[in-house]
Structures are given as C-alpha cells and as structure tokens.
Amino acid sequence: MLHSSKLHSMARIKPQALLNQSKKKKGPARISATTIFLCNLVVLVIILSLVATYRHWSQRSKNQPGSGLSTFEDTADSLADSKKYDLPGYAILNTSKGYITVELYKDGSPMIVDKFLDLCQKGYFKGMPFHHVIKHYVIQAGHSQGLGAAEDWTTKGKLHSRLATSPKHEAFMIGTSKTIDSTGFELFITTAPIPDLNDKILVFGRAVKGEDVVQEIEEVDTDEHYRPKSPVGIVGVTLKREI
Secondary structure (H helix, E strand, C coil): CHHHHHHHHHHHHHHHHHHHHHHHHHHHHHHHHHHHHHHHHHHHHHHHHHHHHHHHHHHHHHHCCCCCHHHHHHHHHHHHHHHHHHCCCEEEEEECCEEEEEEECCCCCHHHHHHHHHHHHCCCCCCCEEEEEECCCEEEECCCCCCCHHHHHHHCCCCCCCCCCCCCCCCCEEEEECCCCCCCCCEEEECCCCHHHCCCEEEEEEEEECHHHHHHHHCCCECCCCCECCCCEEEEEEEECCC
16 A cells, blocks of 8 residues: 555656746746847847047047048159159160160159150151251251241341350250240251250250260251251151150
8 A cells, every 4th residue: 555655746847847947947948048149139239339439530640630541642653753754764766867765864854755755656746847956056857838937047146156065055965945835846966066046945855865866967058048958857756655
C-alpha cells in the first residue's frame, strides 16, 4: 500500500518537472530576442551620433574663411605650372636656307608664345615668305601686303648707327610686332643689337642654333624697298620640348 502511494506521488511530480524543464528551454529564446533588440538600439544610437558629429564638423569647416579656397588655388596654380612646362620650349624653323632653332621665352612672354605655338600647330607659318631683309638690322617674315614694318621704321629714320647692346634686342632675337592683331602674325629676327626697337617689337625667343642661316638670309639681294629679289621663306616649323 505504501509502495503504491509512492508511485502515485512520483507520477504527480513528473509532469511538474517536465513543465519546469520546458520553461527553462524557452528562456534563452526570450533572452536572445531581447539582446538583439538592445544591440540594434545601440547600433542605431552610434550611427546617429556619427551623423551628428559629421554634420557639426562639416558645417564648421565651411564657416572657416578660405579653408577650401586656398587648396583649390594651390591646385590650380600647380596645374597651370605643369601645363606651362609641358609646352614645347623650342621651335625649329625650316627655311629655304636651312634650319633655325628658336628657344621660346615661356616665362617672359607666355601670351605671345601661346599664340605662336597655336599658329604653328595650325600650319600658319608654312610657306611664309621673308618679305623684308635689311642688312645689319632685321629680317621680317609674314603675310602682310604693301609696306613692311621694318621698311617703315627705316624710312622714318629709325635706323642709325646706334649699336649699343640691348638686353632684350641683341642679334638673333625673335619677336613680333606690338601692333599684332587677330588676323596676322609678323615674325622678326634681329641681325644686330637694335635698342630703338623696344617700342615696336615684343621679344618671345632667340635663335640658339642656325645663326649662320639667319646671316645667309640677311645677305640675299634685295630691291630698293628691301624686298628679296629671289623668294626666301619658311618651309615649316617643328616644335620640340627639348633639344
């Protein structure tokens, strides 16, 4: 009788134990869901904090005068310098008498050099004649009609025996007229120091090779208006960064 009662008591305890075990199994699932929620909440708070911090510093940097401007200017200056030094530094004039190598003054006369290079690339100087040649003075090339600038200067009494050396207008300097316009480009090569041309010629280079060719052109026979009796001119121009 006692044994039967004990069995009956154990039978009553077993379902309760199973229930407790079932509750223990479900506990971790509820904790896991709570943990995920809390983690998501923490991540959201961190993200919002980062966004707020970014906006704060972004706004502050915009309000600082010149903060981004100087960087832009430095970059622009750097690009301009690199572009300038990427330009060809020499032009080789292929004339009917030989080659004349010209060093271009990219720093001293950047605007004229830019125009000269642009015209070279367009073939402007191909077949250009030397239409005035004045010994011990200057040779002039171009597509101008009528009285040339060099002859005009000479006619007005500008050519005298004033041969004092000028730092800008020594022999074999390359220049163009100060009255240059968009329709043409006159090219001058001095064959002697010409200080009285300071008001007329814009120097943008000098002949570093082929001075003998310049002198040979200078010696051609001319008429009373300093125009060559036989055609002499520029066959073409080759541009080079270095020689």
